[in-house]
Amino acid sequence: MTAELQTTPVIELKGIKKTFRVGVLDLPILKGIDLSIHKGEMTAITGTSGGGKSTLMNIIGLLDEPTAGAYSFEGREVINLDDDELSSIRNKKIGFVFQQFNLLPRLSAAENVAMPLLYRGESIRKSDTTARTFLEKVGMGDRADHNPMELSGGQQQRVAIARALAGNPSIILADEPTGALDSKVGQEIMDLFLRLNREDGITIVMITHDPRIATQCAKRCNICDGLIKRESEAVS
Amino acid sequence: MKLYLYFREATRSLLSSLQRTFLALLGISIGIASVIAMVSVGEIVKEEALRQFQELGTDFLVISNIADETKTGTGIIPLKSTVSIPRACPSLREFAPYAVTFSTVICSGKSWGSSVLGVTGNFHTVNKLLIDKGRPLSEVDQEMKNCVIGDRIAEQMRQIGITNMIGSKLLIFDHLFTIVGVVKQASENSLRPQEINDGVMIPYLTLKRITGNDQVTGIVGRLKKNTNVSAAVEQIQGIFDQIVREKKPYIQTASELIGQMNKQMNLLTMFLGIVGCIALVVGGVGVMNVMLVSVAERRREIGIRRALGARRRDIQGQFIVEAFLLCLFGGLAGIALGISGAYGISRFQQWHFFISQTPILLGFGVSAMVGLFFGFYPAWQASKLRPIEALRAN
Ligand SMILES: Nc1ncnc2c1ncn2[C@@H]1O[C@H](COP(=O)(O)OP(=O)(O)O)[C@@H](O)[C@H]1O
Ligand SMILES: [Mg+2]
Numbered sequence: 365m366t367a368e369l370q371t372t373p374v375i376e377l378k379g380i381k382k383t384f385r386v387g388v389l390d391l392p393i394l395k396g397i398d399l400s401i402h403k404g405e406m407t408a409i410t411g412t413s414g415g416g417k418s419t420l421m422n423i424i425g426l427l428d429e430p431t432a433g434a435y436s437f438e439g440r441e442v443i444n445l446d447d448d449e450l451s452s453i454r455n456k457k458i459g460f461v462f463q464q465f466n467l468l469p470r471l472s473a474a475e476n477v478a479m480p481l482l483y484r485g486e487s488i489r490k491s492d493t494t495a496r497t498f499l500e501k502v503g504m505g506d507r508a509d510h511n512p513m514e515l516s517g518g519q520q521q522r523v524a525i526a527r528a529l530a531g532n533p534s535i536i537l538a539d540e541p542t543g544a545l546d547s548k549v550g551q552e553i554m555d556l557f558l559r560l561n562r563e564d565g566i567t568i569v570m571i572t573h574d575p576r577i578a579t580q581c582a583k584r585c586n587i588c589d590g591l592i593k594r595e596s597e598a599v600s
Numbered sequence: 601m602k603l604y605l606y607f608r609e610a611t612r613s614l615l616s617s618l619q620r621t622f623l624a625l626l627g628i629s630i631g632i633a634s635v636i637a638m639v640s641v642g643e644i645v646k647e648e649a650l651r652q653f654q655e656l657g658t659d660f661l662v663i664s665n666i667a668d669e670t671k672t673g674t675g676i677i678p679l680k681s682t683v684s685i686p687r688a689c690p691s692l693r694e695f696a697p698y699a700v701t702f703s704t705v706i707c708s709g710k711s712w713g714s715s716v717l718g719v720t721g722n723f724h725t726v727n728k729l730l731i732d733k734g735r736p737l738s739e740v741d742q743e744m745k746n747c748v749i750g751d752r753i754a755e756q757m758r759q760i761g762i763t764n765m766i767g768s769k770l771l772i773f774d775h776l777f778t779i780v781g782v783v784k785q786a787s788e789n790s791l792r793p794q795e796i797n798d799g800v801m802i803p804y805l806t807l808k809r810i811t812g813n814d815q816v817t818g819i820v821g822r823l824k825k826n827t828n829v830s831a832a833v834e835q836i837q838g839i840f841d842q843i844v845r846e847k848k849p850y851i852q853t854a855s856e857l858i859g860q861m862n863k864q865m866n867l868l869t870m871f872l873g874i875v876g877c878i879a880l881v882v883g884g885v886g887v888m889n890v891m892l893v894s895v896a897e898r899r900r901e902i903g904i905r906r907a908l909g910a911r912r913r914d915i916q917g918q919f920i921v922e923a924f925l926l927c928l929f930g931g932l933a934g935i936a937l938g939i940s941g942a943y944g945i946s947r948f949q950q951w952h953f954f955i956s957q958t959p960i961l962l963g964f965g966v967s968a969m970v971g972l973f974f975g976f977y978p979a980w981q982a983s984k985l986r987p988i989e990a991l992r993a994n
Contacts, residue, residue: 427991
């Protein structure tokens with residue numbers, strides 16, 4: 365508790381609302397979310413399907429804007445930033461892991477992992493070296509030159525995790541990272557996340573509807589009826 | 601600018617869907633090819649049309665429509681009254697009046713109807729006639745029965761087996777003439793008297809003595825360098841107004857004709873160029889279509905890139921480079937195709953083929969413009985996709 369008060373949270377959401385307009389109907393999906401994520405935490409967000417988990421994740425990841433509310437990222441207000449600044453934060457501070465892996469199909473594993481670094485302006489050679497280091501880290505060193513199509517789901521997700529890590533971000537956002545994998549492979553991916561959090565102190569927010577995955581996270585939140593409820597405290 | 605990145609991504613994407621790339625290339629290269637072929641053909645036709653006049657020289661001038669056709673045999677301008685013309689018009693450098701009549705020409709028992717030109721000694725130099733065999737007529741030949749034959753008579757003599765024409769005799773106006781020279785065929789459609797190729801040239805005074813006819817049919821001449829052509833034409837017109845009342849002589853100069861022709865031909869080239877450009881625009885729209893489809897198909901890819909931190913201009917750059925590459929390679933293929941097309945057409949029409957840098961620069965310039973112009977809109981569309989919408993696409 366004290367640690368939380370002393371440091372600036374990586375993510376701080378206050379009263380985040382999101383309403384989708386479908387035809388003439390206004391659909392309130394998020395109705396006032398308050399959430400703080402601190403450095404080194406591993407947080408699971410659970411909730412029913414269609415409850416707005418991905419919507420919240422997209423707002424946290426600066427891919428979408430809330431209808432109302434305040435959001436500060438590492439103490440910086442990000443609601444009114446322009447597109448270039450948002451892109452820059454996504455590029456340098458956020459690593460995404462998606463349910464469908466979302467690797468670029470025409471690029472090799474190493475080229476995929478190097479992508480955020482290239483958008484940062486790093487040279488192809490330098491980013492390739494970094495990419496290979498991170499592929500080693502997730503156990504995919506020997507598949508660096510393979511195309512995503514040649515890899516299994518679990519392997520693709522490892523590459524995606526390497527890509528999320530390669531830019532040395534402040535936070536990893538994973539939206540149902542095990543959702544497309546069978547439970548054994550899903551657990552392997554979960555173990556990788558846990559190891560990254562424990563050994564490297566990487567801050568992770570993970571969406572899941574699988575309680576077996578969620579219980580492995582020290583901090584758990586549940587979205588219900590557009591509001592968020594914390595189910596457990598982070599254990600320091 | 602991360603150009604290397606844009607080029608890499610664009611190349612990968614073009615190579616990954618070869619059919620799409622090929623169709624776009626086809627459209628653009630046919631467009632560029634038609635611009636180049638059309639403009640080249642326009643230029644070639646122009647050169648072709650002007651060559652005959654340029655060979656004659658821009659200072660050439662011809663005065664016609666001075667003979668009186670109603671009273672054949674009695675000239676209204678005798679040779680001696682033309683003598684005043686060069687004096688009154690100082691910009692005339694050379695001056696050769698000639699008379700045209702008609703006679704039967706008999707050779708070794710064969711006879712042909714032929715034009716007979718009575719010419720002065722400088723006639724062949726003013727007309728820039730090329731001598732095939734022998735020599736041209738000169739002032740020394742005046743009143744002598746020597747003649748120079750044109751291409752058609754020479755051909756007819758060849759057909760009856762006479763190969764050594766110099767020294768052969770021809771019966772003209774019942775007088776025996778000796779051939780002293782044969783002129784090469786002079787190009788048609790020029791300002792030269794048409795009768796040169798068809799007829800026989802004899803000294804003016806010989807013609808006058810035999811036929812008693814002294815009527816000048818026409819005058820060819822050359823102007824001095826840097827002459828005001830229209831002023832000279834007006835001067836000559838003025839002289840004729842004094843010596844001929846009944847008729848208005850017709851004065852044509854090569855420089856004016858070339859000017860007119862240039863204008864017409866430039867118009868033709870422009871017209872052909874516009875036709876080519878329409879084809880190019882169609883090709884460009886093809887590129888745009890391909891790019892728009894490509895953007896629509898790759899929304900998810902765009903979303904992923906945006907999530908990884910690509911800015912709008914990174915997305916835009918990648919797609920513009922893609923369109924640019926399409927147009928560059930389409931342009932190269934089009935230039936090759938266009939030049940071959942122009943070559944084929946000139947080969948077929950027996951024109952002198954040449955290619956100037958204008959159509960090539962035009963082709964390159966226009967294809968780059970088309971690439972940027974038609975590539976810009978799809979690229980802009982791609983870049984303005986909101987990241988979340990792009991990511992949600994399937
Ligand atoms: N762009 C959108 N327009 C309209 N409705 C949307 C849009 N995005 C999400 N929704 C709706 O919002 C609700 C929450 O979606 P989502 O956040 O993906 O749920 P979850 O990830 O918890 O399953 C769903 O009912 C979904 O249909
Ligand atoms: Mg979801």
